[in-house]
Amino acid sequence: MSTKPFVVLENVGKQWNGQLGVEGISLEIEEGSFVALLGPSGCGKSTSLRLLAGLEIPDQGKIFIDGADVTTSAASDRNLSMVFQSYALFPHLSVAENVIFGLKVRRVPKAERQEKMERALKITGLEGLEKRKPGELSGGQRQRVALARAIVAGQRLCLMDEPLSNLDAKLRSSVRKDIKKLQRDLGITVVYVTHDQTEAMSMADKVVLMKDGHIQQIGSPNDLYNHPQNTFVAEFIGAPAMALIDSNIINGIENGNRIGLRAENITIVPLGEGRLSCRVSEAEFLGSETLIGLEHEGTTGLNVLQPGLSMLPSGQKIDITFDDQDLHIFNSAGESITGQ
Amino acid sequence: MSNHINLEKRRQAIYGWLMLSPAALMLSIFAFYPSGATFFSSLFSKHTRRRPSEFIGIENYNDLFADPTFWLVVKNNLFYAAITIPVSVIIALSMALWANSKIPARGFVRTAYFTPTVLPMIAAANLWLFFYTPGLGVLDQIGSLFGLPSVNWLGQPETALWAIIFVTIWKEAGFFMIFYLAALQTIPEDYKEAADIEGTSRWTYTRRIVLPLLMPTTLFILVNAMINSVKLIDHLFILTKGGPSDASKLILYYIWEMAFAFFDAPHAAAMTILILLVLCIVAAIQFIYLDRRTHYQ
The missing domain is CATH 3.40.50.300 (P-loop containing nucleotide triphosphate hydrolases)
Incomplete structure (x- = not known):
């Protein structure tokens, strides 16, 4: 060969x-x-x-x-x-x-x-x-x-x-x-x-x-x-796909970039303790887990997965948090600059 | 207990008959009744002032079988069908295959082929009359350029029927091509590509894939061509009137002559019944034999 x-x-x-x-x-x-x-x-x-x-x-x-x-x-x-x-x-x-x-x-x-x-x-x-x-x-x-x-x-x-x-x-x-x-x-x-x-x-x-x-x-x-x-x-692969977040709405990240974040890396925390507080837009029961869609200015496709049946009413305010190591950082041209 | 089932069955039956009745009514009035009436009148003698019409059984048929002109007309018509049907179908198929491929001016080619069908038959026949005219006609003009002698195409028994056959092919081929073209367009491009990947030549692809898929169309065209071959009359009125010495007389023209020139309706009726019989038998054979070898999608 x-x-x-x-x-x-x-x-x-x-x-x-x-x-x-x-x-x-x-x-x-x-x-x-x-x-x-x-x-x-x-x-x-x-x-x-x-x-x-x-x-x-x-x-x-x-x-x-x-x-x-x-x-x-x-x-x-x-x-x-x-x-x-x-x-x-x-x-x-x-x-x-x-x-x-x-x-x-x-x-x-x-x-x-x-x-x-x-x-x-x-x-x-x-x-x-x-x-x-x-x-x-x-x-x-x-x-x-x-x-x-x-x-x-x-x-x-x-x-x-x-x-x-x-x-x-x-x-x-x-x-x-x-x-x-x-x-x-x-x-x-x-x-x-x-x-x-x-x-x-x-x-x-x-x-x-x-x-x-x-x-x-x-x-x-x-x-x-x-x-x-x-x-x-990032936005094509995965169901749900990666959420994209403008960096200026999160503290501690260089401005002008966009941040990618997968739903499974997001956790819900009590109000006042999260890095971002958003509103529930919809909840979708998938069987083993529930997919909760979230709204916040400067984000697209933000979701969080909760085990089992967990139907949150839309409009409810929740706080979320995530680890820096799970973030994917893209520059203004949309290319990944995450150190691999 | 099963009352509602019976009711439902009856409802379905009424529904079925209602759906069927418009076609049944039209066919009865315009096809079945006339056929029956024709058959009935073919069993009676001709009505004259001195002798009223009377029942004579198959006498009219016997007369026809003894009439040499009848046999000449039958022979002419068989010859006419035997040439025009295969030739026009083959030409139609080749033209359709060509007009369906990626050639320049495809739209123009298709329109050009279809034009003969759009022309009113009387106009087209007059056009051909001009082509065939000895001396003045286009054919003779072209012939004279090459020093060929003038030919009276329509005026001599040896060429008259051929001249009619040629006009028919010219007209029918374009008409049948449209059917083939429509059928070709229902064959997905994928088949050609799948065959290409296997290294199929164009000829093998046409023979093994395209022709079998066109069989339903071919069957339809064959039946139509056969019916057309006994239906031809308008050309004859313009071009030859069946002459010279009955050399180009076809069956429908003879029936017309019998009924409206000789005013012999019973013999015309008998001839009509014979044609119907033959057409039925041939169509049945075509459908039964070819249907079994035809794949419908």
Whole structure:
């Protein structure tokens, strides 16, 4: 194995009629890792994936897969598979025909085709459904057919474009585990686009958070949660996200900066003993805990978590406190200046 | 005990019949009754002043089967259908595939193909009459540039039917293209991309994915084309009037002639019934056979 990472994007950019698609995308993906491209809609994560897949050709930059420059190669020459958001299953073909479609196109001998299909269907738990048409399957089964089609050829790189967004919430969490297990068992590299941070944080080894066509931060889920590089990351990651507080309303912090603070690091103290006194705006019972929204001038998204059922009436005044070591400090440009 | 269930069932039945009745009424008045009346009148002899019409059973049909013109017209119509249906469907499909791809001036191409359908048929036929006119016509003018002799396309038995066939294809292809174009647009872009990633060639993609997905449209178009092929009459009025020596006479024109030129309504009725019968059988075969091989989304 070469020391160069499996997939490399170097300063890749793509524009449409002068409108920005993505710009300056540089990314390295190790073989066998699970990378999630995360961001709000329109941030360029799908565009990045399509550039990597070869469905779009970049205006600038270079793309390498397994050491080869594939910047302008056709999609079929990149030795990858893809799972589409809509699954893109051919409705007139049966499950079996859908799965082996690519093998047939590549003129794989019939016996081998059959063997590979059976293995793929076994892995995805679709045995017995070979003869069904996609229209006769449930959403979850269709999703698994799309997965089977992606893994049947044995490509080392698999791209997934929001594969879970058409499933209901309950199914989503179980399929999430299935995909992660599949990726680990097969040892394939997965690049996974999602707008759902739970998916990204729970599955990925490396999360790439994007906004407006630019990468905001690349790091492990832990990095993004605990060391956000800027206020966008801070306000995007976590549920509830980090609260941002103007530094001038808290004593002992350099002026002109903004302070990030997570709900779990805030404690409620008796009136008069806190570092900040605010008003309760709403309370939301989540089961094991209650999320209490707080209001104060110069703050956004300030929340505190209380164990169990603890519905405080809105408008009630409470005092809160926190440790300096839990604070994330951002400069006026929104970049983190917390010593790491 | 199950009284309310019966009531509910009856309510559903009344509801169903109410929904059905407008279509049933219209079809009865304008399709079923006329068909029945036509069949009825085809069993009677022609009414003249000296001999009132009387029941003669299948006599009219026997006359038709003994009439050489009838067989010539049937042969003409079969030939006409056998050429126009496949050719116009294939041209429509190729044009639609082309007009659906990313080509410059796509809107213009689509409009251009559709224009023949928008033109009133009488106007279009007059246009073609001008094209075909010997000596003056566009075809002869172009031919004379290359030193070709003048051809009376519509005036000689060998070419008259071909000239009609050509006009029909010109008109039908654009019309069918619109259906294909609409169907092509319901095929998601994803399919092409999924196929691209597998390295599918354009031809394989068209053959394995696009054509099967277009099958419902193809079936619809085939049935329509077949019906159109026995429905053609307006061109004939302008272009050839069925001549010369019945070489371009088609079945509907012959029926019209029988009923309104020769005033022989019973024979016209008998011919109409025969056409209806044949159309029903062919449509049933098309639907039963092709339906089984067609995937509906």
